[in-house]
Amino acid sequence: MSGLEYFVVESPEATGKAYYERIAGDVLQDLNLLQVVEKLHITVDPKVPLFVAVGVTRKLPSQVRVRDFAAVVPLESRITLSIGDETYLAPLLTLLWDRYGKAEVDQPDRFTVVVTAPGVTAQEIEDLVVLDPTGSLYRDLMYALICIQPEGFKVRKQSYGDGRFFFVASEDTLPEDVVQTIVAEKFRLIGVEL
Amino acid sequence: MIFEPVTYKGGVYRYEEIVELIEDLGGYIVQLQQIAGDIIIQALVPRADIEMMRQIAKPLNGTVTLSPLVGTEIAVVSPSLEIHHLPHASCDVAEYLRRFGAKTNMVGLARGFGKRIAQLNVEERDIINEHDCAIYVLGNFQECIHHKFTALRRGIHVPIVLTGAPSKEDLQQCVDPPVEGYVGGMGRMAHRAKRPEELEKLEEMAAEVSRVLEVRRTEIAKDPLSVMPPRLMQVVLEKLPAIHDVTSPTPVTVQMAGLRVKLPYETYARDVRDLEIEHGIRVRDVADVLPSRMRTYIWVRVKPFSETHVMV
Incomplete structure (x- = not known):
């Protein structure tokens, strides 16, 4: 599959294997x-x-913080944010409203946000995480694997972290030690030691 | 008189002439659709008159093609309604069969997935049995099909066409007792069928369904129906005014040996039973008027001649 450094589907049935290669390719492509x-x-x-x-x-792309797209200027008891990239403005406003309340957050014009909440420092606002791409990416990845797997496999175990992931599914209960052994074995095939 | 199912495609210009021609020939219009400036007529026409119909359609820029599935209602059975099976594989099948004139209904099973856990409930079984034929659109593994199909076919007495990724021979091997038709190399996909080999498979599937239904037609012909379903449809359309208030594209769906009348059973079953076909013969004399498991519709099952000794 184009884009992947390593892509292998194994199955005891040759026809099923070929079909799953296409399904995996289509699903990953559809979900970008x-x-x-x-x-x-x-x-x-x-x-x-x-x-x-x-x-x-x-x-993966790193977390997007306020300092990445806005200049934060403290002035007396107000903190003024000059927005450089409007892409993140909507999640930023939602975040500020949730933390400080709508009464303490004002947007006098399109590219300016003023926070008047008492005791807030510029540093605190600059460090706020507005978007964490890994969260949505993880959800997308797990959704893709749910789409790829045979539908009846309702018992699932999944994990993600440190740039690697696994997804195990079956119709039957999965004993923990068996899952760990199988997953470790499969990870070894792609050159990863657990 | 042997009737042949045909589809007429043409413009709105003088299409009434075709409608009148079909009626004059003693044929039956199963469905007439107007889509913008196009007219599509699905009809049953005497075999001997098809060539004449083609000649008359020519100056109107209309075409007459044989559509072996006109007048049939087919259940496309999908193991579930989830993204795994819909829309790709199942909708491809349903849509492709419609091109040949079939009326297809998608039956998404509540628990049709899984090798061990697949099952068919009573309502699903009854709905499938109200059709002329059922197409089971199954998945990619012979092992799974072998295990689950036994549960999914339990109680189904209409002809079954089984599709799946394994080859036709493998499907035949893994299903016991055998079903009426098999289409191999057509498993679960995550994309619409668009490659030439995929479209070829759909063609093969349509041919297999036609073959299976032809066998069923032959079976029915051995003990002919007391009344032809399209004729019964005309009676319902002419004598039951409430049918014209139904907004469904096919208020009366023609089957090979029956009709689905899309009116509430409780309110209209008696009216349908009392409809006179001709010379005092009423619908109740030649058909069972039953409550359909599909919504609250009426299902009319025409009895064979051997049962009624009446032929209209």
């Missing part, structure tokens, strides 16, 4: 995840039944 996932190994065994996906993500 081809640029995010670096390695992906999928195992589908309908006999067990078991679906295991392990993978590694590329370096």
Whole structure:
């Protein structure tokens, strides 16, 4: 699959394997995840039944803080934010309203936000995280794997962190030690030691 | 008289002439659709008169094509209504069959997924059995199809066409007792069928469904129906004014051996039973008027001649 450094689907049934390669490719493409996932190994065994996906993500975009797109200027008891990039203005306003209340947050014009809440420092506002792409990315990735897996596999275990992820699903209960052994084994195939 | 299912496609210009022609020939119009400036007529026409109809349609820029599935209602059975099976594979099948004149209904099972946990409930079973044929659009693994299909076909007595990713031979091997039709190489997908080989598979599927329904037609012909369903449809349309208030695209759906009348059973069943077809023969004499499991509709099942000894 274009975009992925490593992509393998293994299955005891050759026809099913070919179909799952296409399904995985289509789903990742539809959800714009081809640029995010670096390695992906999928195992589908309908006999067990078991679906295991392990993978590694590329370096993800970092968190977006207020200082990344706005100049924060303290003046007397007010803090004025000059917005440089309007993209993050809506989540910023929501965040400020939630923290300080609407009465303490004013937007006199399109690119200016004034915070009048007492005791707030410029440093505190500059460090506010407005957007964390990893959160939505994780949700998208897990949604993609749910779409890829055979539908009846309702018992799931999933994990994400340190740039790698795994997703295990089955129709039956999954014993913890079995999951760990299988996942470690599959991770070794893509060159990752747990 | 042997009737052949056909589709007429043409413009609105003088299309009434085609409608009158079909009526004069003793044929039946199953559905007439006007889409912007286009007219699509699905009809049953005497086989001997099709060539003449083509000649008359030519100056009107109309075409007459054989549509083997006109006058049939087919259930497209999907293991669920989730993103795994819809819209791609199941809708491709349903839409493609409509091109051949079939009326397709999607039956998304509540618990049709999974190898071990798949099941068919009574309501689903009854709804599928109200159709002329059921197409099971299953997935990618022979192992799963082998296990789950036994549960999904339980109680189904209409012909079944099974589709799945394994080859036709593999499908035949993994299903016991055999079903009426198989289409291999058509499994779960996450995209619409658009490649030539995928479209070829849909063609193959439509041909297989036509073949299966032709066998069913032959079976019915051995003990002919007391009245042809399209004729019964004309009677309902002419004598039951309430049917014209129904907003459904096909207020009366024609099946191979029955009709689905989209009026509430409780209110209209008696009226339908009492409709006179001709010479004092009423609908109740030649058909069972039953409550459909689909919404509150009426399902009319035409009895064979051997049962009624009446032929209208």
